[in-house]
Amino acid sequence: xxxxxxxxxxxxxxxxxxxxxxxxxxxxxxxxxxxxxxxxxxxxxxxxxxxxxxxxxxxxxxxxxxxxxxxxxxxxxxxxxxxxxxxxxxxxxxxxxxxxxxxxxxxxxxxxxxxxxxxxxxxxxxxxxxxxxxxxxxxxxxxxxxxxxxxxxxxxxxxxxxxxxxxxxxxxxxxxxxxxxxxxxxxxxxxxxxxxxxxxxxxxxxxxxxxxxxxxxxxxxxxxxxxxxxxxxxxxxxxxxxxxxxxxxxxxxxxxxxxxxxxxxxxxxxxxxxxxxxxxxxxxxxxxxxxxxxxxxxxxxxxxxxxxxxxxxxxxxxxxxxxx
Amino acid sequence: xxxxxxxxxxxxxxxxxxxxxxxxxxxxxxxxxxxxxxxxxxxxxxxxxxxxxxxxxxxxxxxxxxxxxxxxxxxxxxxxxxxxxxxxxxxxxxxxxxxxxxxxxxxxxxxxxxxxxxxxxxxxxxxxxxxxxxxxxxxxxxxxxxxxxxxxxxxxxxxxxxxxxxxxxxxxxxxxxxxxxxxxxxxxxxxxxxxxxxxxxxxxxxxxxxxxxxxxxxxxxxxxxxxxxxxxxxxxxxxxxxxxxxxxxxxxxxxxxxxxxxxxxxxxxxxxxxxx
Numbered sequence: 001x002x003x004x005x006x007x008x009x010x011x012x013x014x015x016x017x018x019x020x021x022x023x024x025x026x027x028x029x030x031x032x033x034x035x036x037x038x039x040x041x042x043x044x045x046x047x048x049x050x051x052x053x054x055x056x057x058x059x060x061x062x063x064x065x066x067x068x069x070x071x072x073x074x075x076x077x078x079x080x081x082x083x084x085x086x087x088x089x090x091x092x093x094x095x096x097x098x099x100x101x102x103x104x105x106x107x108x109x110x111x112x113x114x115x116x117x118x119x120x121x122x123x124x125x126x127x128x129x130x131x132x133x134x135x136x137x138x139x140x141x142x143x144x145x146x147x148x149x150x151x152x153x154x155x156x157x158x159x160x161x162x163x164x165x166x167x168x169x170x171x172x173x174x175x176x177x178x179x180x181x182x183x184x185x186x187x188x189x190x191x192x193x194x195x196x197x198x199x200x201x202x203x204x205x206x207x208x209x210x211x212x213x214x215x216x217x218x219x220x221x222x223x224x225x226x227x228x229x230x231x232x233x234x235x236x237x238x239x240x241x242x243x244x245x246x247x248x249x250x251x252x253x254x255x256x257x258x259x260x261x262x263x264x265x266x267x268x269x270x271x272x273x274x275x276x277x278x279x280x281x282x283x284x285x286x287x288x289x290x291x292x293x294x295x296x297x298x299x300x301x302x303x304x305x306x307x308x309x310x311x312x313x314x315x316x317x318x319x320x321x322x323x324x
Numbered sequence: 325x326x327x328x329x330x331x332x333x334x335x336x337x338x339x340x341x342x343x344x345x346x347x348x349x350x351x352x353x354x355x356x357x358x359x360x361x362x363x364x365x366x367x368x369x370x371x372x373x374x375x376x377x378x379x380x381x382x383x384x385x386x387x388x389x390x391x392x393x394x395x396x397x398x399x400x401x402x403x404x405x406x407x408x409x410x411x412x413x414x415x416x417x418x419x420x421x422x423x424x425x426x427x428x429x430x431x432x433x434x435x436x437x438x439x440x441x442x443x444x445x446x447x448x449x450x451x452x453x454x455x456x457x458x459x460x461x462x463x464x465x466x467x468x469x470x471x472x473x474x475x476x477x478x479x480x481x482x483x484x485x486x487x488x489x490x491x492x493x494x495x496x497x498x499x500x501x502x503x504x505x506x507x508x509x510x511x512x513x514x515x516x517x518x519x520x521x522x523x524x525x526x527x528x529x530x531x532x533x534x535x536x537x538x539x540x541x542x543x544x545x546x547x548x549x550x551x552x553x554x555x556x557x558x559x560x561x562x563x564x565x566x567x568x569x570x571x572x573x574x575x576x577x578x579x580x581x582x583x584x585x586x587x588x589x590x591x592x593x594x595x596x597x598x599x600x
Contacts, residue, residue, distance in 0.1 A: 059505060060504075060505075061501055061504075080504065080510075081501070081504040081505050082504045082505070082506075082507050082508055082509055082510075082513075086505075087505055087506065088501075088502070088505045090498045090501070090502060092496065092498050094496065094498035094499050094501065094502035095502075096499060096502070096503070096517060096521075097521070098520050098521055107503070107506050107508075107516075108506030108507050108508075111503075111506055111507040111508045111509075111512060112507045153506065154505075154506075157506065157507070
């Protein structure tokens with residue numbers, strides 16, 4: 001697509017310096033963000049970092065104290081939720097308990113007076129493999145099934161953006177991993193822009209085309225998962241997206257940290273191996289430096305296993321150093 | 325006796341002597357003959373029950389059902405917005421709830437008399453309207469069905485608001501949000517989500533208003549001026565001035581039966597069972 005066409009279309013969502021104040025504290029502190037159409041975005045950060053508040057301002061449930069929300073080239077700050085072309089998958093799913101699964105999925109279509117609401121809802125249920133549950137009430141479904149109904153209910157409206165508020169948090173770990181793959185497949189097949197909120201870095205890294213890392217009401221970095229992981233913009237991002245060994249101002253990922261019996265060069269640091277943890281596909285070697293701090297090296301399992309208590313040398317490639 | 329049986333004994337005694345025995349006495353009285361100076365005498369008779377079919381008494385039954393039904397409807401119209409408002413008023417909700425309950429700190433009689441002061445010819449409403457020049461002679465506000473209805477709604481409104489509030493307060497706030505998110509306007513959200521989901525509270529509130537209104541006698545007596553006779557007044561009359569206890573007992577049984585039938589019908593709904 002030529003550049004001018006891209007410009008003309010603009011961004012499906014743009015946040016301009018959004019601030020949200022609550023009595024006594026600032027939840028969102030100047031967030032600016034642009035989402036391209038058709039991509040999978042994650043907003044990740046610890047709880048209380050303002051990610052859910054940001055999402056609720058996009059959905060229209062909260063009004064920014066200052067700043068602007070633009071949807072598809074229109075400023076929507078004062079537009080109520082039912083007039084915004086976005087849809088939210090709530091953390092609790094918020095399925096209507098008195099309506100059947102099919103009625104839940106058809107709800108938005110009926111409100112928007114879309115012809116053949118039932119037919120479209122049926123097709124949406126088939127897409128999430130729940131046609132057999134169309135007549136059930138939400139209370140009769142499992143957690144994973146409720147999740148899929150909530151997805152179908154929003155996706156069937158083909159919104160400009162699908163907002164997902166920690167939708168996997170309530171599922172057990174196995175189901176969560178399975179739903180992760182389904183979610184990504186749904187995003188790809190629908191072509192709808194996803195804005196996914198999570199505090200789980202693994203979810204954010206594995207699902208997204210772009211990930212925005214939030215801390216204390218601000219976005220610290222918006223990047224591809226690979227760049228954010230390997231070239232974190234701040235110390236917070238580095239520590240949040242993965243484990244880190246800190247050597248003063250220098251940080252090295254455990255999988256880029258080596259431990260060997262022989263000293264290789266002057267940069268090597270002496271340490272004592274304290275424990276070896278077997279994690280199935282990898283081993284975690286925990287060693288202690290003379291100054292008391294611990295260093296973790298992650299190596300593929302199946303290699304030579306060092307004995308606990310052995311003196312080792314800590315090394316890393318200067319190219320793997322991160323410093324701020 | 326086991327410990328369990330012992331611990332249930334007080335409850336059994338209370339329900340036997342305060343519920344089963346009095347009701348049994350009333351039931352037995354229905355089928356006896358009136359004594360000349362009150363009380364009951366032999367022989368057994370069905371006359372009291374047959375007299376209930378008299379058009380005069382059927383009209384009173386109908387009027388009572390109508391007034392209790394209208395009071396329930398008006399309590400719903402006034403109580404629903406109030407309950408919704410309280411449920412959504414955040415940290416102020418306890419204050420509002422206290423205010424709803426505040427009238428209960430005064431006597432039922434005093435509250436009903438207060439309505440006489442509001443509605444009578446020289447009362448608050450009429451004097452205000454006359455002073456404003458809107459009317460020249462007082463409106464007939466007191467001693468009619470309207471006054472009785474106002475008194476009933478006022479006295480029993482909290483019984484409607486409290487169970488409805490309890491239902492609304494438990495409603496997941498994400499549900500109306502989800503409805504708005506899916507494109508439903510605030511009014512449509514209320515109609516399709518909030519209202520249907522508050523049905524248990526509506527049912528419980530309706531029963532708690534309708535049943536006591538059906539048997540009300542003080543309110544129609546004071547505000548109806550003796551003109552608006554309801555079942556409760558009829559019962560009172562039979563036991564006092566008419567000295568016809570058996571017929572009074574028969575009318576009591578009608579009130580009881582009407583309420584019991586209503587409850588039995590409603591309790592077949594699972595949602596209402598949860599609350600009652």
